[in-house]
Amino acid sequence: MSAAEIREQMGGNWEERSDGWWLPLPPEQIRAAAGSMLAGGARFVALVVSPDSQGVFGMSWHWDLKGTLLSVTTTLAAGKPAPSIVDIYIGADWAERETRDYYAVPFEGRLSTPPLMLREEDAPGMMLSPEAGRP
Amino acid sequence: MSYRIPIGPYHLALEEPYKIELDCQGERVTGATLKVGFNFRGIEWLAERKNITKAIALMERVCGICSNVHSMTFCMALEQIGGVEVPPRAQYVRVVMAELERLHSHLLWAGIAAELIGFQTLFMQLFHLRECVMDALESISGNRVNYSMNRIGGVNRDIDHPEAVRKAVSKVRDAVSRTLIPLFTTDQTVAARCRGVGKFSRAEAIAYGAVGPVARASGLDTDMRRDHPYLAYNALDFAVPTRPEGDVLARIVVRALEILESCRMIDQALKRIPAGPLHAGDIYTVPPGEAVARIEGPRGEVFYYVRSDGSDTPTRVKVRTPSFANIPTVTAMVRGSDLADVPLIQGALDPCYSCTDR
Numbered sequence: 206m207s208a209a210e211i212r213e214q215m216g217g218n219w220e221e222r223s224d225g226w227w228l229p230l231p232p233e234q235i236r237a238a239a240g241s242m243l244a245g246g247a248r249f250v251a252l253v254v255s256p257d258s259q260g261v262f263g264m265s266w267h268w269d270l271k272g273t274l275l276s277v278t279t280t281l282a283a284g285k286p287a288p289s290i291v292d293i294y295i296g297a298d299w300a301e302r303e304t305r306d307y308y309a310v311p312f313e314g315r316l317s318t319p320p321l322m323l324r325e326e327d328a329p330g331m332m333l334s335p336e337a338g339r340p
Numbered sequence: 341m342s343y344r345i346p347i348g349p350y351h352l353a354l355e356e357p358y359k360i361e362l363d364c365q366g367e368r369v370t371g372a373t374l375k376v377g378f379n380f381r382g383i384e385w386l387a388e389r390k391n392i393t394k395a396i397a398l399m400e401r402v403c404g405i406c407s408n409v410h411s412m413t414f415c416m417a418l419e420q421i422g423g424v425e426v427p428p429r430a431q432y433v434r435v436v437m438a439e440l441e442r443l444h445s446h447l448l449w450a451g452i453a454a455e456l457i458g459f460q461t462l463f464m465q466l467f468h469l470r471e472c473v474m475d476a477l478e479s480i481s482g483n484r485v486n487y488s489m490n491r492i493g494g495v496n497r498d499i500d501h502p503e504a505v506r507k508a509v510s511k512v513r514d515a516v517s518r519t520l521i522p523l524f525t526t527d528q529t530v531a532a533r534c535r536g537v538g539k540f541s542r543a544e545a546i547a548y549g550a551v552g553p554v555a556r557a558s559g560l561d562t563d564m565r566r567d568h569p570y571l572a573y574n575a576l577d578f579a580v581p582t583r584p585e586g587d588v589l590a591r592i593v594v595r596a597l598e599i600l601e602s603c604r605m606i607d608q609a610l611k612r613i614p615a616g617p618l619h620a621g622d623i624y625t626v627p628p629g630e631a632v633a634r635i636e637g638p639r640g641e642v643f644y645y646v647r648s649d650g651s652d653t654p655t656r657v658k659v660r661t662p663s664f665a666n667i668p669t670v671t672a673m674v675r676g677s678d679l680a681d682v683p684l685i686q687g688a689l690d691p692c693y694s695c696t697d698r
Contacts, residue, residue, distance in 0.1 A: 223420055224632040248562070249549040251660040253645045255630070267632065267643070272567025274632060296549030299668055300660075307384070322377040322697060332385055 206245035208273035215241050225274025227265075232288055235266065236314070238277045239290040239297075242268045247275060249290075252300035254308045256283070256333075262308060266290070266297075281310070283333075289314035307332040341366065345679075349378050356693035360670070360686070367679050372671045379697035387657040392418060392492065392624060395654060400486045402659060403695035405448065408441045409637040410695075411490040414657070416570065417633035417646035418492050422626035430494035431571040432613040436505065437480065437489055438571075438635070439602040439609070443473045443512055445638030446595045446602075449690040450520060453592060456687045457533050465519065469512050476508035492626070494619025502610045513603040516596065524592050534589035538673040538685035541586055548669045551662045552640020553598065554689060556582045557590035564636035576608045588681075588688040595690070625652045637662055639690055661695040 212219050212226060215238060220227045230238060242249070247268035255263040264287060265278040281287055287304070289312040290297045302321035304310045309330030312318050320327060328334070348359035359375035383402055387395045399414040400407040412434055419426060426434075451466035474484050479501045481487035489495050499505065524530055540550070545558040555562055563580040565573040581597035583590035630647040640662030647656040666689050673685045 222631075224634075243547070246546060248546050248551075248555075248560070250634075250641070250665075251643045251645070251658065253656075253658045255645070255647055255656040255658075265645075269562070269634075269641070271562070272564060274568075274634065276632070294549065295547050296665065296668065299664065320377075322380040324377070331382070 206270075208245075208247075208270040208275055211241060211245040211247060211270065211275060214245070225267075225276055227276045227278060229278050232279045232281060232285075235277060235279060235288045236290055236293065239266065239293045242270075242275065243293055245270060249294040249296045249300075250274070252297060252304055254304055254310065256308065262310065264304075264310075284309070284311075286311040286313040288312070289318075291315050305329050309333065342370070347682075349375070356691075358667075358691075358693045358696075360682075362674065362679065362682065364679055369674045369677050369679055369682065372674050374667065374671060376667065376693060376696055379694050381698060383698040384657050384659060388654055391652040392626075392654065393652075395657065396490060396492075397486075397488070399657075399659070400488070402661065402698055403692055404485060405445050405692060406441055406637045406639065406642075406695070407486050408437050408489060409635055409642050410659070411488075412438065413633045413635050413637075413642045413644045414646065415490045415492050416635065417631045417644045418626050418648070418654075420631035420633060421629040421646065421648050422492070422623065424493045424620055424623060424626075426494050426571075427617045427620065428572070428614045429498075429616040430618050432609050433480075433495045433497075433499055433618065434490070435572050435576070435609045436499060436606055436613075437477070437487065437495075438637075439606045440473055440477050440480075440505070442602045442638040443509075443599060443606075444470055444477065445690075446599050447473060447512070449595060450524075450592075450599075453687055456684050457530060459523075462519070462523065465515065469515055472508040472511050476505045479504040491619055492623040493621065494617070496618070498618055499610070499613070502613075505606065506610060509603045509606050513600060516599045516603075520599070521593075521596050524589075524596050530592070531589060533684070534592060534688075535585075535587060537588045537681045538591075538677060538688060539585075539587050540669060540673050542584075544669070544672050545586075548672065549665045550640075550669050551665045552636070552638070553591055553594045554666045554669060555640065556580065557594045558586035559584040562641075564634055564641055568634065570635060572609065572612075573605075575612060576605050578605050588684055591688045591690075625650065630656075639663055639692065640666065659698055661692070661698065663689075663692040663696040667691050667693075667696055 250267040349357035357378035363371040447470040454462035643660035645658035
């Protein structure tokens with residue numbers, strides 16, 4: 206399947222940018238999007254969290270198909286769970302665990318989200334903790 | 341009898357810390373758990389607290405081997421946000437640097453692989469060749485590891501001694517064609533040690549998100565230089581070696597063939613490099629915006645997401661290194677393998693724990 210066919214199959218308002226194609230979706234549609242990507246043969250690339258000053262997390266899941274970047278975005282209030290896609294793309298495991306480490310985002314749909322870069326005793330959300338509390 | 345073997349975080353074979361716990365049934369590996377983070381430096385956090393100029397230098401510290409591609413990809417993301425045009429000559433200089441770095445990385449890896457297989461002499465020959473490449477990198481940048489070549493909108497230095505680069509490339513090409521490729525493709529000992537070991541299918545490569553030579557050795561025909569051309573790669577003629585077998589031997593062969601392709605690319609780039617400026621002027625800020633930049637590093641696709649609010653400090657920098665994508669694949673590769681093959685399987689990934697942890 207081509208990237209254009211995946212876009213067509215998924216529908217929605219895809220935006221073409223210089224770096225690829227971007228589609229905003231509500232959180233509950235992320236897993237379906239991941240399923241469509243896998244069915245189309247797309248490779249999972251990365252999960253990015255980008256918080257704004259209001260405490261809202263912009264989250265984007267990125268896939269690649271033959272050099273075309275397909276990015277699906279959603280927004281999430283801090284503390285709200287994000288959908289896990291580990292059962293669809295096992296390669297997302299480390300990305301989700303790192304997201305938990307950095308931004309304390311809980312993931313729904315996986316048994317546990319153990320720390321990846323942090324140690325067991327470290328509190329998640331290191332990118333959010335106050336500057337003064339840092340070593 | 342089933343038992344668990346914890347290995348690491350300090351290894352005899354690997355120079356970087358990480359931990360693997362192997363579940364075994366007799367000599368057979370039934371499962372593996374990985375633990376990383378021993379090199380965690382919080383580089384993304386640091387990058388969001390430094391101005392762009394300092395952050396470029398910081399990103400070069402993500403990896404000690406492919407340092408250039410990190411500062412380059414970071415700059416490319418910023419250039420996209422700012423709509424900055426990189427002059428053609430600078431694009432060619434970046435290509436030469438990136439391909440020399442690939443030679444450096446692949447030769448280093450091939451040397452380590454030779455040692456793991458038991459070829460000490462080949463290890464020494466390959467490290468000698470790697471020195472020639474590092475000399476070429478030094479002739480351009482003045483540095484052997486962190487080259488400080490990239491800036492927003494171009495490069496800091498020109499290729500003043502192209503003949504030194506050509507000489508090194510010619511030496512690498514001759515030695516790799518005469519020794520490395522015949523050895524890795526026809527030698528019975530290498531084949532016996534590596535064929536069928538650490539199998540990893542194309543479907544697994546997609547599900548795990550494997551990149552670079554690891555993906556290509558499992559039949560996943562992907563290469564950002566060809567599929568999403570950047571810099572001057574569009575103007576160069578090169579092949580993307582792939583193998584369908586998905587074993588250690590396939591990973592070795594793909595990298596060996598890639599060395600020759602990089603030599604070809606450097607030769608072409610040095611012939612075709614146009615005259616002109618090296619950069620687009622002094623740029624210390626970019627307008628508000630976000631961008632993803634992806635390039636093909638020695639170990640595979642490097643992914644950078646950068647967001648700017650228009651100030652001189654990026655508000656978000658996300659780095660997904662190739663090893664971050666590739667290292668989890670070892671859990672699939674070792675499953676069902678002999679315990680004695682685990683070091684070779686890990687080595688064939690060309691893992692970099694420093695850039696995984698960042």
